[in-house]
Amino acid sequence: MLENIKVYSSKDFPEYLPKLNALYEDLFSKGKGFRSKLIQKCSKHLNLSSKQIHLLAQTIEFIHNASLLHDDLIDRSELRRNKPAAWLKYTPEYAVLAGDYLLARVMVNLSRYGNLPLLQYTAEMISDLLEGEWIQDSLVHDLSVRLDQLDRVHHLKTASLFRWCIKAPFVMKNEENQFILQLLDELGSIIGLLFQRSDDLLDFNIRNHENKAVLGDLKSGYINSFGAFLSEDFDDEKKMQFKLCETVDDVKQLVGESEFKRSLEKFDAINKEVIDLYFHHLDSLGDQLPQESKGLVEDLRKLPEPLYWRNQ
Amino acid sequence: MSVSPGVHSGEQKFKYVTLPHSHKYYNKALRDGQYAGKSIQLIKSFCVNTASEYSTFKVIEGRARASEVFFDILKVSRLHVTAFLITPILIFISHSSLSVNQVLEVAGLLVAMMFFFSSSVNIFNDYYDYLSGKDRLSLSLGSGALRSSYLSPKQFLHIGYCFFSLGIISSMYLLSQYSLFDLSYIILSTAFIILLFLFVKGKARGIIKPISIFLCYGPLLFLGFSRLFESRLSLVYLGFSSMVAGLGALFYFLNVELSHIMGAKERNQGLPLSFIGFDRSLVLLKSNVVLILTVMTVWFVFIFPVQVFDYVSILLSSVSLSLSYSVAYFYINRIGGVSSPLSFNLTKLSSLSYLFYFSILLTSFFITY
Numbered sequence: 001m002l003e004n005i006k007v008y009s010s011k012d013f014p015e016y017l018p019k020l021n022a023l024y025e026d027l028f029s030k031g032k033g034f035r036s037k038l039i040q041k042c043s044k045h046l047n048l049s050s051k052q053i054h055l056l057a058q059t060i061e062f063i064h065n066a067s068l069l070h071d072d073l074i075d076r077s078e079l080r081r082n083k084p085a086a087w088l089k090y091t092p093e094y095a096v097l098a099g100d101y102l103l104a105r106v107m108v109n110l111s112r113y114g115n116l117p118l119l120q121y122t123a124e125m126i127s128d129l130l131e132g133e134w135i136q137d138s139l140v141h142d143l144s145v146r147l148d149q150l151d152r153v154h155h156l157k158t159a160s161l162f163r164w165c166i167k168a169p170f171v172m173k174n175e176e177n178q179f180i181l182q183l184l185d186e187l188g189s190i191i192g193l194l195f196q197r198s199d200d201l202l203d204f205n206i207r208n209h210e211n212k213a214v215l216g217d218l219k220s221g222y223i224n225s226f227g228a229f230l231s232e233d234f235d236d237e238k239k240m241q242f243k244l245c246e247t248v249d250d251v252k253q254l255v256g257e258s259e260f261k262r263s264l265e266k267f268d269a270i271n272k273e274v275i276d277l278y279f280h281h282l283d284s285l286g287d288q289l290p291q292e293s294k295g296l297v298e299d300l301r302k303l304p305e306p307l308y309w310r311n312q
Numbered sequence: 313m314s315v316s317p318g319v320h321s322g323e324q325k326f327k328y329v330t331l332p333h334s335h336k337y338y339n340k341a342l343r344d345g346q347y348a349g350k351s352i353q354l355i356k357s358f359c360v361n362t363a364s365e366y367s368t369f370k371v372i373e374g375r376a377r378a379s380e381v382f383f384d385i386l387k388v389s390r391l392h393v394t395a396f397l398i399t400p401i402l403i404f405i406s407h408s409s410l411s412v413n414q415v416l417e418v419a420g421l422l423v424a425m426m427f428f429f430s431s432s433v434n435i436f437n438d439y440y441d442y443l444s445g446k447d448r449l450s451l452s453l454g455s456g457a458l459r460s461s462y463l464s465p466k467q468f469l470h471i472g473y474c475f476f477s478l479g480i481i482s483s484m485y486l487l488s489q490y491s492l493f494d495l496s497y498i499i500l501s502t503a504f505i506i507l508l509f510l511f512v513k514g515k516a517r518g519i520i521k522p523i524s525i526f527l528c529y530g531p532l533l534f535l536g537f538s539r540l541f542e543s544r545l546s547l548v549y550l551g552f553s554s555m556v557a558g559l560g561a562l563f564y565f566l567n568v569e570l571s572h573i574m575g576a577k578e579r580n581q582g583l584p585l586s587f588i589g590f591d592r593s594l595v596l597l598k599s600n601v602v603l604i605l606t607v608m609t610v611w612f613v614f615i616f617p618v619q620v621f622d623y624v625s626i627l628l629s630s631v632s633l634s635l636s637y638s639v640a641y642f643y644i645n646r647i648g649g650v651s652s653p654l655s656f657n658l659t660k661l662s663s664l665s666y667l668f669y670f671s672i673l674l675t676s677f678f679i680t681y
Contacts, residue, residue: 135574138652149654152574179366182358277355280328280368 007058030081035060043169045296062102069099125164132157141221143239147228159192190278194308200224205248207310275304333365345464357448399673408541421486428479435472530558553676560669563600567665571658628678636671
C-alpha cells in the first residue's frame with residue numbers, strides 16, 4: 001500500500017518570509033501526489049531506504065508544483081484544483097518567487113545528499129521542463145500546430161517529469177547498465193506522452209470522470225494534441241471557427257458528431273499502438289532486471305489504465 | 313531478446329522485436345529490414361555505437377503499393393532541388409548558338425544527371441548515417457524517407473546504386489558528345505568547394521555552407537551553362553543573373569534550415585542559422601528578400617532599359633518583377649507571424665521561399681531574354 005508522503009514541512013522554509021508557508025500549505029494540501037506515488041512504486045523494488053524515497057518524492061513534487069505556480073501565472077488560470085490560483089490569492093510576484101524557491105530548495109537538498117549524477121540528471125530535467133514550457137508558450141495562438149510538433153513539446157515538458165520518476169531511483173542506486181537507463185527514459189517518455197494526451201482529451205470532456213472544466217486550452221488560444229489531431233485537415237476559416245468555440249457541443253457541431261467520434265477512435269487507436277510499444281519495452285526491461293527487481297515491470301504495466309484510459 | 317505479448321501457438325506472431333547488437337541477425341535486421349521472415353522497420357536504437365547497443369523494430373504488415381514507394385523515392389531525391397536547373401537552362405537556351413535539338417539534348421541530359429547524382433548521394437548519405445548509428449541517436453535525425461519508408465534500407469541502397477549508375481551513363485554520354493575541357497576549371501572549383509564542405513566541421517561549416525550554396529547555384533552554375541550552351545550572354549547579364557540566382561538559392565536553403573533550427577544542436581550540425589539564433593534568423597531572411605529585390609530593381613530601372621528596346625521583354629520583365637514583389641510581400645507578412653521554431657507557418661514559408669526563388673529566376677530570364 002502506498003503512503004501519502006508528506007513532502008512539505010514548514011520547518012524546511014523560513015518563517016520570517018511573510019505568506020510563504022501559507023502559500024505552500026495551500027499548494028501541497030490539495031495535490032493527489034501522483035508523482036511521489038510513482039516514485040514509491042519504482043523505488044520499493046530497488047530496496048531504497050525511506051529517507052532516499054522521501055528525498056526523491058519531495059524533489060519531484062517540489063519541481064512539479066513549482067511548474068504549476070509558474071504555469072498558472074503564465075496562462076492567467078484563475079483556478080487550480082478548484083481553488084483560486086496562488087498568483088490570484090496572493091500576488092503574481094509571490095507566485096513566481098515561491099516557485100523559484102522550491103527549485104532552489106531541490107538543488108540544496110540534492111547537493112547535500114551528494115549524488116552528483118542524480119543532481120546533474122535533475123538539473124537537466126528542470127532545463128528540459130523550462131525549454132518545453134517556453135516552446136509551448138511560443139505556440140499559443142498558432143492554429144496550424146501539428147501533433148508531431150506538440151509531441152516534441154510534451155517530450156520536453158510533461159514527459160521529462162515522468163522520465164525522472166521512473167529513472168531517478170535507478171540513478172540514486174548508481175545503476176550502470178546504460179541499456180536499462182535508456183529503456184527507463186523511453187518508458188518514461190511514453191507514459192508522459194500518454195498522460196498528456198489523456199489530459200488533452202479531458203479538455204474536450206472525454207473520459208472526464210472528475211468533471212474538470214473543459215476547453216480551457218482552446219479558450220487560452222492553445223491547440224492541444226487532440227485539438228491538433230481533430231483540426232488537421234481544417235482550412236483557415238474552419239480553424240478560426242474552431243478557435244472561437246465556447247463549448248464542446250460547439251466543437252461537435254463544427255466538426256460533425258460522427259466525425260468527432262471517428263477522430264476520437266483514431267486517436268485512441270494511435271495511442272493503443274503506443275501502449276503496445278510500451279508493453280514491449282517493459283518486457284525488454286524485465287529481461288534486464290535482476291530477479292528481486294522484476295516486480296517493477298508488473299507495477300509499470302498497470303500505468304496506462306489510470307493514466308490514459310482514466311480507469312482507476 | 314524480447315517479442316511483444318501475443319505469441320500464438322503454432323505461429324510466431326509478434327508486433328515488435330528488440331535485438332541486442334550481439335544477436336546473429338542484428339545487422340541483417342538493421343540493413344535488410346527482415347527478421348524471422350517478416351519485414352520490420354526500426355523504431356528506436358539504444359546505446360548506439362556501444363557494445364550494449366539494442367534496437368527495437370516494428371513488424372510491417374503488407375506490401376507497399378507502387379505509389380507509396382514512388383513517393384518515398386521522391387522524398388529522398390528532393391526533386392525540387394533538381395528543378396532549380398530548369399530556369400537557368402531556359403535562360404541559356406534563348407542565348408545559345410547550338411541548334412534546338414542539341415540544346416534540348418544537353419538540357420535533358422543535365423537535368424537527368426543532376427537528378428540521378430543528387431538522389432544517389434542523398435540516399436548513400438542517409439543509408440550510411442543510418443547504418444553507422446549517427447542518425448539513430450535520436451529518431452528526429454536523419455532522412456524522413458528512410459524512417460517512414462515502406463522500403464527497407466537495403467532496397468533504398470539498391471535504388472541509390474541504380475540512380476548513381478544512370479547518372480554515370482548520362483554524364484559519360486554528355487562527355488562523349490560535348491567537350492567539357494573548357495569547364496574543367498568550373499568542375500574543379502565546384503569539386504573543391506564540395507570537398508571543403510564535407511571535411512570542415514562545426515562553426516566553420518556554418519560559414520562554408522552558405523558560400524558554397526551561393527557559388528554552386530549562382531556564378532559557377534551560370535558560367536558552366538554559358539560555356540556548355542555556347543551562350544551569347546554578355547558578362548554583365550551573366551553577372552547579374554548568377555548573383556540573383558545564387559542569392560535566391562541561398563535564401564531557399566536558409567528557409568529550409570529555419571524549420572529545422574530546433575534540432576540543429578541535437579544533431580551537432582554546423583547550420584548557419586543555429587549560430588545566429590532564431591530571432592536574428594527571421595531578420596536575416598527578411599533582409600535577404602529586400603536585398604534581392606533591391607538588386608533586381610536597380611538592374612531593371614537603371615541598366616535594363618538602356619540595353620533593351622523590345623517592348624515585349626519590358627512587359628514580361630515588369631510582370632515577373634511585380635510577381636516577385638507580391639510573393640515577397642506575402643513572405644514578409646508571413647514571417648512576421650512566426651513566433652516559434654515549431655510553428656507550422658515555417659513549413660509554409662519554405663513553399664513561399666521556393667515560389668520567390670522561381671519568380672526571381674523568371675525575372676532574370678525575361679530581363680536577359
